[in-house]
Amino acid sequence: MTISLIICATASGDLLPPYVVYKSVQLYSSWCQGGPPNCRYGNSPSEWFDGTVFREWVESTFIPDLCKKEGKKIILCDNLSTHVTLEVISMLEKSHAKLICLLKCTDWPRAVSNRVK
Numbered sequence: 001m002t003i004s005l006i007i008c009a010t011a012s013g014d015l016l017p018p019y020v021v022y023k024s025v026q027l028y029s030s031w032c033q034g035g036p037p038n039c040r041y042g043n044s045p046s047e048w049f050d051g052t053v054f055r056e057w058v059e060s061t062f063i064p065d066l067c068k069k070e071g072k073k074i075i076l077c078d079n080l081s082t083h084v085t086l087e088v089i090s091m092l093e094k095s096h097a098k099l100i101c102l103l104k105c106t107d108w109p110r111a112v113s114n115r116v117k
Contacts, residue, residue, distance in 0.1 A: 004049060006057050016065050019057045021049060054083040055091075063095050073097040 006019035017038035022031055027043040035041070040061055042053050066073055075097060077084070084101060092099050 004044075006049070006054075006061075008062065010065075010069070014065075016061055019053075019061055021053055049083055051083045051085045051088075055085065055088050058088050058091060063091060063097075066095050066097055074100055076100050076102060078102045 002023040004021045004023075006021070008016040010016070017040060018036055019040045019042065020035065022041070022043045023046065024043045025045050027041060032039075032041040040057065042056055044050060044053055062075065073096060075092065077099065084099065089099060
């Protein structure tokens with residue numbers, strides 16, 4: 001079984017529930033049992049994230065958590081720029097969040113520290 005994961009943590013150290021994407025045309029209910037608390041599940045024929053999977057995660061996991069937080073909010077995405085749609089950007093803006101897409105890189109902590117300076 002092939003899966004992909006969206007894992008997200010806040011700057012304060014909180015972990016959002018994981019989002020598991022199975023490589024399949026159909027999502028079977030038996031695959032959605034026994035996972036971490038509040039885990040969300042999806043499927044994609046390719047197993048990779050696409051705009052639909054990313055939008056579902058933003059809508060079902062990220063924004064509900066975002067609305068509980070005070071202060072400025074940003075989402076840093078590494079190698080997801082092809083999955084970001086105008087709809088996702090609009091959803092984030094309505095939730096008072098900014099989206100920053102990093103260039104495709106494997107050394108993203110250094111990329112972030114270079115951009116923050």
